[in-house]
Amino acid sequence: MAHFNQNFLDSIERELPDHLSMEDFIAYSNQPLRLSIRVNTLKISVTDFIELMTPKGWQFDPIPWCAEGFWVSNSVEIQLGNSIEHLQGLFYIQEASSMLPPTALFETASQCDIHADTRVLDMASAPGSKTTQIASLMENKGLLVANEYSASRVKVLHANIARMGVSNCALTHFDARVFGEYLFETFDAILLDAPCSGEGTIRKDPDALKNWDNNENKGIVATQKALIESAFLALKPGGSLVYSTCALSRQENQDVCHHLKSVFNDAVEFMPLSGLFPHADKACTEEGFLHVWPQIYDSEGFFVAKIHKLASVERQQEEPRKQKNFPFTPAKAKQVAELSEYFKATFNIDLPSDAQIMQRDLEFWLFPNAVQPLIGKMRFQRIGIKLADTLKKGYKVRHEAILALHSPTQIELTDEQAKAFLMGRDISLAEKVKPQGEVIVSYANNPLGVAKHLGNKLKNNLPRELVKDKIALYEL
Numbered sequence: 060m061a062h063f064n065q066n067f068l069d070s071i072e073r074e075l076p077d078h079l080s081m082e083d084f085i086a087y088s089n090q091p092l093r094l095s096i097r098v099n100t101l102k103i104s105v106t107d108f109i110e111l112m113t114p115k116g117w118q119f120d121p122i123p124w125c126a127e128g129f130w131v132s133n134s135v136e137i138q139l140g141n142s143i144e145h146l147q148g149l150f151y152i153q154e155a156s157s158m159l160p161p162t163a164l165f166e167t168a169s170q171c172d173i174h175a176d177t178r179v180l181d182m183a184s185a186p187g188s189k190t191t192q193i194a195s196l197m198e199n200k201g202l203l204v205a206n207e208y209s210a211s212r213v214k215v216l217h218a219n220i221a222r223m224g225v226s227n228c229a230l231t232h233f234d235a236r237v238f239g240e241y242l243f244e245t246f247d248a249i250l251l252d253a254p255c256s257g258e259g260t261i262r263k264d265p266d267a268l269k270n271w272d273n274n275e276n277k278g279i280v281a282t283q284k285a286l287i288e289s290a291f292l293a294l295k296p297g298g299s300l301v302y303s304t305c306a307l308s309r310q311e312n313q314d315v316c317h318h319l320k321s322v323f324n325d326a327v328e329f330m331p332l333s334g335l336f337p338h339a340d341k342a343c344t345e346e347g348f349l350h351v352w353p354q355i356y357d358s359e360g361f362f363v364a365k366i367h368k369l370a371s372v373e374r375q376q377e378e379p380r381k382q383k384n385f386p387f388t389p390a391k392a393k394q395v396a397e398l399s400e401y402f403k404a405t406f407n408i409d410l411p412s413d414a415q416i417m418q419r420d421l422e423f424w425l426f427p428n429a430v431q432p433l434i435g436k437m438r439f440q441r442i443g444i445k446l447a448d449t450l451k452k453g454y455k456v457r458h459e460a461i462l463a464l465h466s467p468t469q470i471e472l473t474d475e476q477a478k479a480f481l482m483g484r485d486i487s488l489a490e491k492v493k494p495q496g497e498v499i500v501s502y503a504n505n506p507l508g509v510a511k512h513l514g515n516k517l518k519n520n521l522p523r524e525l526v527k528d529k530i531a532l533y534e535l
C-alpha cells in the first residue's frame with residue numbers, strides 16, 4: 060500500500076485534469092505495476108523472441124507505443140533478471156511508460172534517416188533503458204553519446220550497453236549543463252530524461268512519497284531548467300529534443316518547457332504528440348505534451364514533451380579550447396589487415412566498414428566514425444567497443460566485441476551447459492575431437508561469450524566480473 064501524505068494528495072488534486080478522478084489515481088497508485096519488457100532488436104527479432112519465449116510460458120500483450128515492448132505474464136515463476144535470455148541481452152526489463160520518450164524522439168524518422176553521420180545525445184542515461192532503446196532504433200548506426208553524472212551509475216550504464224550489444228555509443232561523465240558549451244549545435248536529436256522528484260514511480264516504491272514536500276522540488280526545477288537550456292544549445296537547427304520526467308507536477312514538466320520557450324522564443328516549437336499512438340490524445344495536455352497519469356494506461360506516471368529547434372541560436376559561451384592529449388591513434392593499415400584477418404579466421408566475423416579501428420598501447424578499439432569530429436572537444440569515458448588486446452603471438456578478443464558483432468559460426472549450448480557457462484564453469488564435451496582454439500558459444504543462436512575449445516572440453520573465458528552465482532532456468 061502506497062504511503063501518501065496530505066500535501067502530496069492536495070497537490071495532485073490541483074494538478075489532475077478534469078476528466079480524471081482522484082479515486083482512480085489512488086486506486087491505481089496502490090496496484091503493483093504490470094511487468095513489461097522490451098525486445099532487443101540488435102540481437103533478435105520480435106517474432107523470433109516471441110517464438111523463443113512462448114514455449115517457456117510467456118504471454119505477450121503489446122504496448123501500443125513501442126513496437127518492441129510488451130506487458131508479459133509468465134506461467135512459470137522465475138527470477139527474470141537471472142535468466143539466460145536476460146543476461147545475454149535479448150530483452151530489457153523496462154517500465155512501459157519509460158519506452159515513450161525514445162519513441163517520441165524517433166517518431167517521424169525512418170531507418171534511412173539514421174546514417175553514419177547521425178549524432179544523438181542522451182543527457183542523463185543511467186541505468187540505460189532508454190539509451191539501449193535508442194541504440195536499437197538507430198540499429199547501431201551513427202553515434203549515440205550517453206552521459207551520466209553519477210560515477211557509480213556510469214558503471215551500470217556501461218554494463219547494460221555491453222550486455223545489449225550496443226556498439227555506436229560513446230560514454231561521458233559530466234554534469235549535463237556543459238553540453239551547450241562543449242558541443243554547441245552538434246546533435247540531430249537529444250533526449251533529456253531529467254533527474255526529477257520521481258512521483259510517477261510510486262507503484263514501484265510505495266514509500267517514495269512518504270515524506271513528500273513541494274518545496275524540495277525547487278532545486279530540482281532549477282537543474283531541469285538549466286539542463287533543458289543546455290540541451291537546446293547542443294541541438295542542431297532542425298533537430299528534435301525530447302524532455303521527459305517521471306514527475307507529475309506542472310512545475311517539473313510543462314513549466315520547464317515554457318521556460319525554454321521564454322528563453323529562446325521563436326526558435327522553440329512544441330510538437331504535438333497526440334498522434335504518437337492510438338489513444339495518445341487521452342494523455343495530451345493543451346500544448347500537445349503527454350502527461351501520463353497512472354490510471355490512463357495502467358502504467359507509471361510519466362511526462363514527455365517533444366520540441367523542435369526551428370533556427371540557430373546565439374552561442375552563450377565561447378567554444379572551449381580543444382584538448383590535445385588523446386591517447387588513441389588510428390590503427391595502421393597493416394594492423395587493420397591483421398586484426399580483420401584474426402576476426403574472420405577465428406570467429407567468422409567481418410569487422411564493420413563504417414567504423415574506425417583505433418589503437419591505444421596494446422589495445423584495439425572500434426570507434427563509430429561520427430565521433431571523430433568531437434574528439435578533443437570533450438572528454439569521453441569510453442568510445443565504441445574494445446575489440447582485442449595484442450598478445451606476444453596474435454590477439455585476445457574482448458567479450459563486449461563478441462556480444463556486439465555478429466558471427467554465423469557458434470557452438471550452441473544446451474540449457475544446462477549455458478547455465479554452467481554463465482556460472483564460470485568449463486563444459487565437458489561428449490567425445491574427444493580436434494581442438495579448435497577460441498570459439499563463440501551461444502544459446503538461442505545468440506552469443507554468450509568465448510571459450511577455448513580444447514578437444515575434450517570448452518574452457519570458460521567469461522570475464523570474471525560477469526560470472527554469476529545463480530542462473531534461473533525454466534523447468535519445463
Ligand SMILES: C[S@@+](CC[C@H](N)C(=O)[O-])C[C@H]1O[C@@H](n2cnc3c(N)ncnc32)[C@H](O)[C@@H]1O
Nearest residue numbers: 183184185186187188189208209234235252254
Ligand atoms: C531519470 S534518471 C535517468 C534514467 C535513464 N534515462 C534510463 O532510462 O535508464 C536521471 C539520471 O540523471 C542523472 N543526473 C542527475 N543530475 C544530473 C546532471 N546534472 N547531469 C546529468 N545527469 C544527471 C542521475 O544520476 C540519473 O541517473
